[in-house]
Amino acid sequence: MDCRVLSVQSHVVRGYVGNKSASFPLQVLGFEVDTINSVQFSNHTGYEHWKGQVLTADELHVLYEGIKLNNVNQYDYVLTGYTRDDSFLDMVVDIVQELKRANPNLVYGMYILKRCSQWCVSVYRPFYRIVTADGTMVTQQIRMDIPRVDAVFVGTGDLFAAMLLAWTHLHPDNLKVNLELRMVQSKADIEDPAIVVNAVVL
Amino acid sequence: MDCRVLSVQSHVVRGYVGNKSASFPLQVLGFEVDTINSVQFSNHTGYEHWKGQVLTADELHVLYEGIKLNNVNQYDYVLTGYTRDDSFLDMVVDIVQELKRANPNLVYVCDPVLGDNGAMYVPENLLPIYRCKVVPAADIITPNQFEAELLTGRNISSEKDAVEVMNLLHSMGPDTVVITSSDLPSPLGDQYLVALGSQKRVTADGTMVTQQIRMDIPRVDAVFVGTGDLFAAMLLAWTHLHPDNLKMACEKTVSVLCHVIKRTITYAKEVAGPNRRPSPAQLELRMVQSKADIEDPAIVVNAVVL
Numbered sequence: 417m418d419c420r421v422l423s424v425q426s427h428v429v430r431g432y433v434g435n436k437s438a439s440f441p442l443q444v445l446g447f448e449v450d451t452i453n454s455v456q457f458s459n460h461t462g463y464e465h466w467k468g469q470v471l472t473a474d475e476l477h478v479l480y481e482g483i484k485l486n487n488v489n490q491y492d493y494v495l496t497g498y499t500r501d502d503s504f505l506d507m508v509v510d511i512v513q514e515l516k517r518a519n520p521n522l523v524y525g526m527y528i529l530k531r532c533s534q535w536c537v538s539v540y541r542p543f544y545r546i547v548t549a550d551g552t553m554v555t556q557q558i559r560m561d562i563p564r565v566d567a568v569f570v571g572t573g574d575l576f577a578a579m580l581l582a583w584t585h586l587h588p589d590n591l592k593v594n595l596e597l598r599m600v601q602s603k604a605d606i607e608d609p610a611i612v613v614n615a616v617v618l
Numbered sequence: 619m620d621c622r623v624l625s626v627q628s629h630v631v632r633g634y635v636g637n638k639s640a641s642f643p644l645q646v647l648g649f650e651v652d653t654i655n656s657v658q659f660s661n662h663t664g665y666e667h668w669k670g671q672v673l674t675a676d677e678l679h680v681l682y683e684g685i686k687l688n689n690v691n692q693y694d695y696v697l698t699g700y701t702r703d704d705s706f707l708d709m710v711v712d713i714v715q716e717l718k719r720a721n722p723n724l725v726y727v728c729d730p731v732l733g734d735n736g737a738m739y740v741p742e743n744l745l746p747i748y749r750c751k752v753v754p755a756a757d758i759i760t761p762n763q764f765e766a767e768l769l770t771g772r773n774i775s776s777e778k779d780a781v782e783v784m785n786l787l788h789s790m791g792p793d794t795v796v797i798t799s800s801d802l803p804s805p806l807g808d809q810y811l812v813a814l815g816s817q818k819r820v821t822a823d824g825t826m827v828t829q830q831i832r833m834d835i836p837r838v839d840a841v842f843v844g845t846g847d848l849f850a851a852m853l854l855a856w857t858h859l860h861p862d863n864l865k866m867a868c869e870k871t872v873s874v875l876c877h878v879i880k881r882t883i884t885y886a887k888e889v890a891g892p893n894r895r896p897s898p899a900q901l902e903l904r905m906v907q908s909k910a911d912i913e914d915p916a917i918v919v920n921a922v923v924l
Contacts, residue, residue, distance in 0.1 A: 488632060603645075
């Protein structure tokens with residue numbers, strides 16, 4: 417397939433959020449995943465304790481420069497998630513724009529924060545649309561009724577975004593997604609998910 | 619299975635070395651892999667350019683502290699590889715020793731990366747640390763011939779020398795030693811390189827036995843980066859899945875390497891075009907594409923029991 421994703425997200429030593437949540441499932445599905453770790457923390461911040469280091473916007477730029485100098489800055493997808501720093505986010509978008517100039521077909525996917533400042537909202541631009549074979553633009557809208565689970569899961573949003581990327585790549589005209597968090601043990605489910613939730617076309 | 623590995627290695631944005639080389643294969647085989655990235659570079663240093671940042675020994679300690687404060691510092695394995703900094707290496711071993719106190723059954727898999735082809739490519743002051751501190755704490759080591767010679771101060775000119783060196787390495791600490799490559803002549807000819815392994819174990823009735831093996835591995839005319847890291851990770855996996863059977867563990871490990879390398883060189887030659895030498899970018903291991911071979915490797919190299 418040779419589809420290359422650049423994912424700019426957190427790294428945790430232990431657990432599955434950010435890049436740890438997105439990489440393995442995408443790799444299992446055959447995507448080449450280049451990962452820039454925006455932070456390196458011991459674990460996610462829902463634990464009692466967390467410790468680690470953050471990447472600055474300059475350091476992000478330096479890493480991108482390395483990729484660019486080697487002429488390997490060609491990507492089919494960029495994936496981003498939870499970001500806390502405005503200059504970092506700015507730099508991410510600058511990089512995405514440059515990558516889009518290199519590959520106009522690049523798809524930029526992001527997980528939109530529910531509680532996002534006005535500034536953030538203006539930066540995140542929606543990308544999803546379907547153009548049918550005869551050139552008409554259609555919008556497919558769906559509703560999904562998902563069983564609740566009485567627990568707090570962290571990393572599910574990141575996994576959702578990664579799997580949405582994967583399955584819309586594999587089924588470009590069909591909005592169809594399937595999720596489970598226990599990742600390593602769920603390799604088989606990632607590879608070939610049994611459909612357990614049906615989407616209702618509105 | 620719920621077997622938890624702590625891997626302290628490099629991270630590259632693009633490509634497969636260090637943690638990027640070790641994680642995916644181990645996860646595919648069902649291991650939980652916690653990764654501490656000792657550096658974050660754009661790509662490995664065989665490319666024309668590389669850029670990035672390194673983790674200090676203090677920052678490593680801070681990350682470990684986070685794990686410890688949450689009482690989740692329980693591991694079945696620790697895996698380490700290429701390190702350039704003496705204080706960082708020191709800190710890694712301190713962490714391993716603490717983890718071993720928490721779990722005496724912990725297995726420390728160490729690739730003692732020092733150099734190759736007669737030259738060191740890490741600072742010389744790392745050698746005494748490996749000799750005196752790291753190797754004594756290790757349970758499985760994967761030196762190449764040059765590293766095995768450096769660690770023991772002995773020269774290897776024959777299979778007999780290699781066996782003596784492996785026995786010396788056992789006496790330094792690790793019960794499992796694999797010399798991953800050597801320039802010893804292979805009985806199959808000069809298109810093969812020789813690897814050797816030795817495992818000491820105690821049988822059910824309390825006797826100590828040593829199984830020693832040789833493998834003749836087909837040479838490939840290209841420079842691959844990250845294969846040593848893949849080797850150590852796969853040796854961890856296959857010795858876990860085949861304890862007390864070094865022959866089987868090595869056959870599977872080496873077979874995985876052969877499949878990945880074959881897929882990689884085929885792809886690299888295709889994208890480079892006829893009569894062009896593939897670039898480092900083109901020679902990146904085809905890891906993701908080799909998932910099936912990682913899960914269930916067809917055995918393509920047989921180990922000879924010595």
